[in-house]
Amino acid sequence: MSDEHTAELRRLAERCFGWPELSDEQVEAMEAVVAGHDVLAVLPTGAGKSAIYQVPTLMLDGPALVVSPLLALQHDQIKGLVDNEVPEAVAINSAQRAKEREExxxxxxxxxxxxxxxxxxxxxxxxxxxxxxxxxxxxxxIDEAHCVSAWGHDFRPDYLRLGSVIDRLGHPPVVALTATAAPPVREDLVRRLGLREHREVIASFDRPNLHLAVRRHTDDHGKREAVLAEVRALTEDPATRGGLVYAATRRDTEFYADELTKSGIRAAAYHAGMNGDDRTRVHQAYRDGELDVVVATSAFGMGIDKPDVRFVVHASAPDSLDSYYQQIGRAGRDGEPARIILFYRPEDLSVQRFLTAAKAPEDTLDAIAGALRSHGDPVSTEDLSDEVDAPAARRTRAVNLLEQAGVVTTDEHGELAYTDPELPVDQAREQALEVAGRHQRLIRSRVRVLSEYADTTDCRRRHLLAYFGEQLADPCGRCDTCEAGTASAAPADSAEFPVGDRVRHAEWGGGAVLAVDEDRLTVLFDDVGYKTLSRQAVLENDLLRPAGTFTEA
Known part of the structure; x- marks a missing residue:
């Protein structure tokens, strides 16, 4: 990249967007885009990920296609562009009338x-x-690119179609943006999107202005009372007045919002069961400072652009550390201190296991496999939808499972084909169910890793960062375990199993080392998900070896 191009990027950023300064990560990613490279950028919430595509687009010969999962998120990004001296930004979605789409x-x-x-x-x-x-x-x-990966915390089946779409467009440069992606998730989304000779720009996951704490409880009533008392105290303090409360269920969001409102706190619930207009009103009222607290399910997250969120309280454990990191990332985007508190009851994890235990669509798998097998020739997704009576999301999930099982392929025109006409439909279904089973085991293992974060007496920040492949040698001094004096001085050297290395276990197969602590290792195995192993047991019993050293049975 020439100095001339870099200077032009900086000039456009200031003249068109009013950004006199760009971070090193933003500049590195922008330079790679202008040079024609695919880019994976993992930057924390508030680090200006959108700038990575907004500025270079002004130097390219053609429009930028921005794939964004939520209409509210699209609206906010378009509004931000409209307020600047740049060409028009438009959206095309199902909520528009035909005339609006054509315009x-x-x-x-x-x-x-x-x-x-x-x-x-x-x-x-x-x-x-x-x-x-x-x-x-x-x-x-690709915004919120972690949605591409089945290992990611917010996997969206429709995102799996993007790799073939990119190819059909002639594979122009691709920018994948996310605020949260552990190393295995990054590897997975690079593969699924088909990124070529890509550049990775990974910023630190550390948010030193966020104070991390966990409150452990044994009974539900006591936990609820403690959550309400904590939020009341936080909102009474001018330094921590505005914040978010995350709850596991829609009913819980309404319970906490009602109780806080009775205390004189300007609070509102937010969940996917509300109609779109009501969700928009809550979103705007919170953004405009008309609400002190929003009590939400995970439906409230992506696209929340409010810099002065002073606390994030989790009334129950979320489904993974990935979700947790993204949700707490809404706090303290202005760089000022913010409080992060997880109220944790081990029994709550059964709720998360239930909420994430979506059953594979066996009947739809049979219907799609049967339709494609009988056709022989490739079939368009539209024709398939006419033949298979199932909701669109269910069809998409079934097609993705069949593709991941190698039973179905997508050609360069986006049409689907059955790979082996001799393969019976019931065997195709079983292969797809095996893929779904691996995914479910991964989901359950993520819940276990979340519980380990909640239970640790070591430095909580170090534990969280290790999950994302970032090592913090010494205790942070800004979490509850450090303040309690239980955090250890520094983890032992991890030379035997470097983070990111591929390993094999005789029973669980291949995996990647995710984190190394003084007394344990966390490995993400391809087939069984996350496992935390005693470091001493691993070394004494030779439980892990470099990938490829075990003989397959």
Whole structure:
């Protein structure tokens, strides 16, 4: 990258967006985009990920396609672009009337719009991809890219179609953006998106202004009372007045919001069961400072752009450390101190196991496999939807499972085909169910890793960072375990099993070393998920070896 290009990026950032300074990570990623590389950027919430595509687009010959999972998130990003001296930004989605969609397409075709926002569901439509191919898309941006990975905490089946869409567009440069992706998730999404000779820009996951704490409880009533008392105290203090409370269920969001409102706190519930207008009103009221507290399920997260959130309280344990990190990342985006408190009762983890135990769609697997096998020739997703009577999300999940099992393939036109006409439908279903079973084991193992974070007496920040492949040698001094004096001085040298190395276990197969502590290792195994092993037992019994050294049975 020439100094001239770098200077132009900085000039455009200041003149068009009013950003006089760019971080080293932003500049590194932007330079790679302009040079034509695929880029994976993992930057914390509030670090300016959107700038990585917004500025380079002004130097490219063609529009940027931005794949974004939520309409509210698209709306906020478009609003931010409209407020600056840049070409038009438009969205195309199912909530629009036909005339609005056509006007948006025309804006892009004419060159008036340089940014086109789509939800991944739109890209499942052949006609949409065909229209995009005619536009000469210069850049494909995958926002919230961790949704691509089945190892990620917010896996979205529609995101799995993006790799084939990128190929159908001629594979222009791709930018994958996320705030939370452990090393195995990064490897998985690179593979699924088909990134080529990509560059990775990974910022530190450490947020030193966030004070981490866990409150452990044994009974539900006592925990609820403690959550309410904590939030009341935080909102009474001017230094910590505004915040978020995350609850496990819709009913719990309404319970806590009602109780806080009775205490004179401006609080509101937010969950996916509310209609869109009500969710928008809560979102805007919170953003505008008309609410002190939003009590939400995980539906409230992506796209929340409020810099002065002073606390995040979890009334129950979330489903994984990935979810937890993303949700607490809403706090302290202005760099000022914020309080992070997890109220934890081991029994609550059974709720998370239930909430994440989605059963594989066996009947839809049979229907899709049978339809594709009988056709022989490739079939479009639209034709398949006419033949298989199931909701779109269920069909998409079934197709993805069959693809991951190697039973179905997608060609360059986005059409689906049965790979082996001799393979019976029931065997195809069983292979897909095996893939679904591995995913469920992974989900359950993530819940266990979350419980280990809650139970640790070592430095809580060090434990959290290790999960994302970042080593913190000494206790942070800014978490409850450090303040209690239980955190150890420093982990022992991890030379035997470097973080990121591939290893094999005789029973559990291959995996990647995720974290090494003084007395234990955390490994993400391909087939059984996360396992925490005693370091002493591993060394004494030779339980792990470099990948490839075990003889397969």
């Amino acid at each position: 948006a397409w025309e804006s892009v075709r004419s060159g008036a719009a340089a940014y086109l926002f789509l939800a991944p569901e739109q890209l499942a439509k052949d006609e949409v991809v065909a229209d995009l191919a005619e536009l000469g898309v210069a850049l494909v941006v």
